Every structure is written in C-alpha cells, then in structure tokens.
Amino acid sequence: MECRPVSFPRDQQQLADLITEYVDWLGIDLSYQSFELEMASLDSIFTLPHGQFFFVEVNTVVAGGVGFRAIDSQTAEVKRFYVRKQFRGKGLGVKLMDTLLQKTRSLGFRRVVLDAVPPTQRAQQLYQSLGFYEIDPYFDNPVEGTRFYALDISGACAFIGPGACGRKSHGIE
Numbered sequence: 001m002e003c004r005p006v007s008f009p010r011d012q013q014q015l016a017d018l019i020t021e022y023v024d025w026l027g028i029d030l031s032y033q034s035f036e037l038e039m040a041s042l043d044s045i046f047t048l049p050h051g052q053f054f055f056v057e058v059n060t061v062v063a064g065g066v067g068f069r070a071i072d073s074q075t076a077e078v079k080r081f082y083v084r085k086q087f088r089g090k091g092l093g094v095k096l097m098d099t100l101l102q103k104t105r106s107l108g109f110r111r112v113v114l115d116a117v118p119p120t121q122r123a124q125q126l127y128q129s130l131g132f133y134e135i136d137p138y139f140d141n142p143v144e145g146t147r148f149y150a151l152d153i154s155g156a157c158a159f160i161g162p163g164a165c166g167r168k169s170h171g172i173e
Contacts, residue, residue: 001063001092003099006053008043015042015053018065022082026119032142045069051079054099056092063087066096068104071113076104078114081123093126101130101153110154113138118145
C-alpha cells in the first residue's frame with residue numbers, strides 16, 4: 001500500500017469519482033456544503049497552500065483517500081475521508097490519517113478539525129483511537145447526529161505516528 005498526494009490534472013477524474021462514490025455511500029445531500037462548487041473546484045481546494053488530498057493505493061488501484069483544507073493558519077479541516085468497501089479492514093484508513101496528520105503538522109498547522117455525520121461510525125472510532133476529542137460545532141451542519149472532533153498536533157505529545165505517546169498502535173509502525 002502506498003499513500004501519495006493527488007496530482008492535478010492527472011488525478012482529477014479519479015478524485016472526482018472517489019468523492020462521488022463516498023457521497024453516494026453517505027446517502028446525505030451535501031448541498032449545505034456547496035458540494036457542486038467543491039466538485040468544480042477540486043484542483044484549487046486540494047492544492048497547497050489551500051489544502052491537499054491523498055490517495056492510498058493497493059497495487060496501483062485507488063483504494064481510498066483523504067484531504068484537508070486550511071481553515072486558517074493554525075487549523076486544517078479533514079475532508080472526504082473514505083476507504084472503498086473492498087479494501088476496508090486492512091489498515092488503509094490509519095495509513096491515510098497518519099499521512100494527513102504528518103503533512104498538516106509539517107506545514108505548521110497546530111490543530112486538525114472535522115465533522116462526522118452518522119454513517120461514519122467506523123471512521124469516528126478511528127478518530128477517537130488517534131486522540132481526536134469532541135468539540136462544539138465550528139459550522140452549521142443541518143444533519144442530525146453530526147459530531148465534531150479536533151486534535152491538537154502541536155504539543156510535545158502530538159500525533160507523530162501510530163503508537164505515539166501511548167496511543168494504540170494500529171500495526172503500521
């Protein structure tokens with residue numbers, strides 16, 4: 001398995017396909033997030049310094065992905081974390097989150113936030129195992145049951161990989 005940054009324009013269609021598959025899996029209307037505008041602007045949203053998206057590949061097949069966007073100079077927001085069904089249970093989600101957290105920390109972000117809608121229960125378990133904690137909403141999300149999380153990535157015990165600071169290892173050390 002390999003994690004790599006998405007490259008525009010080469011990966012644009014694969015990224016659009018993955019995000020569309022993710023949204024279909026959610027079964028939630030994301031128009032409240034200006035989803036159509038997001039899809040039309042993937043290259044500007046997920047290109048540094050605004051953000052970045054990563055694919056995890058298994059034998060050159062895109063198995064999942066995760067992105068982030070800068071909210072401000074200190075805070076990055078996790079976006080569109082998804083592992084395709086046939087690749088779940090293989091540690092790919094941990095690999096993706098590890099890659100994202102290391103990248104955001106290297107860019108000088110001090111905090112990572114995200115919103116998690118109800119269908120993402122497995123992802124929420126992963127977030128919690130990585131040290132994410134619940135916070136008050138940082139934007140108006142009309143989907144009932146949405147939870148908001150944050151992780152401090154600036155401290156001496158900030159996430160620097162699985163098993164760091166006594167956190168549970170996920171077998172990819």
